[in-house]
Amino acid sequence: MAGPRPVVLSGPSGAGKSTLLKMLMKEFEGVFGFSVSHTTRKPRPGEENGKDYHYVSREVMQAGIDKGDFIENAEFSGNMYGTSKVAVQDVQARNLICILDIDMQGVKNIKKTDLNPIYISIQPPSMDILEKRLRDRKTESEESLQKRLQAANVDLQISKEAGLFDVVIVNNDLEEAYRDLKGALLEEIQKVQKGSAKA
Numbered sequence: 001m002a003g004p005r006p007v008v009l010s011g012p013s014g015a016g017k018s019t020l021l022k023m024l025m026k027e028f029e030g031v032f033g034f035s036v037s038h039t040t041r042k043p044r045p046g047e048e049n050g051k052d053y054h055y056v057s058r059e060v061m062q063a064g065i066d067k068g069d070f071i072e073n074a075e076f077s078g079n080m081y082g083t084s085k086v087a088v089q090d091v092q093a094r095n096l097i098c099i100l101d102i103d104m105q106g107v108k109n110i111k112k113t114d115l116n117p118i119y120i121s122i123q124p125p126s127m128d129i130l131e132k133r134l135r136d137r138k139t140e141s142e143e144s145l146q147k148r149l150q151a152a153n154v155d156l157q158i159s160k161e162a163g164l165f166d167v168v169i170v171n172n173d174l175e176e177a178y179r180d181l182k183g184a185l186l187e188e189i190q191k192v193q194k195g196s197a198k199a
């Protein structure tokens with residue numbers, strides 16, 4: 001029997017993807033599993049290697065890409081990011097809903113695969129609010145912030161393409177956005193919960 005459908009969460013940097021997915025993983029322990037990406041960016045304070053990302057050098061990442069280890073990869077804001085086949089397989093082997101937090105290039109590339117996820121776009125209420133949230137997060141240099149805002153503009157334009165996303169959630173009020181996200185995933189969540197009740 002096929003396992004639960006994976007979920008792609010995409011949207012501009014700072015839109016609230018990690019915040020929302022952490023809320024999901026906390027409320028639904030044993031239902032979701034995070035696809036741990038590889039990146040060449042440096043860890044932020046509090047981030048853990050192997051949990052938030054696999055932090056690697058450009059050389060190691062490129063070698064993995066050349067070997068065919070990645071389902072998709074992209075260059076974003078001066079760093080490389082990618083989803084390895086193993087990251088997804090690890091979650092699917094446990095019969096969990098695999099969540100991928102990826103940028104727009106990743107969405108386009110996943111569309112060419114047979115992964116068949118639910119595509120969800122998390123969007124900020126406005127560019128001004130996005131900038132404020134990114135600045136308040138205090139994780140980016142001015143250069144990185146500007147690159148991310150530029151990418152956000154492009155991202156928000158592309159995300160209007162008909163059929164690209166199954167669900168679009170505007171993250172204004174966090175609790176409301178979380179309710180919408182849970183609503184969109186209810187059917188898959190119930191499938192996993194019923195499956196584990198039988199086991």
Ligand SMILES: Nc1ncnc2c1ncn2[C@@H]1O[C@H](COP(=O)(O)OP(=O)(O)OP(=O)(O)O)[C@@H](O)[C@H]1O
Binds near residue numbers: 013
């Ligand atoms: N609804 C909200 N209202 C106010 N602040 C929010 C809201 N949602 C998220 N934030 C805050 O905005 C900042 C950006 O959120 P988060 O890090 O989850 O974004 P992200 O989409 O995962 O970004 P990135 O793609 O860069 O990882 C965080 O500091 C978070 O606490």
Ligand SMILES: Nc1nc2c(ncn2[C@@H]2O[C@H](COP(=O)(O)O)[C@@H](O)[C@H]2O)c(=O)[nH]1
Binds near residue numbers: 012083
């Ligand atoms: N295409 C991919 N994009 C990814 C992947 N992992 C994360 N991301 C996206 O990168 C930006 C920046 O992330 P940050 O942690 O440096 O703020 C964000 O939009 C993520 O969604 C990946 O494996 N592939």
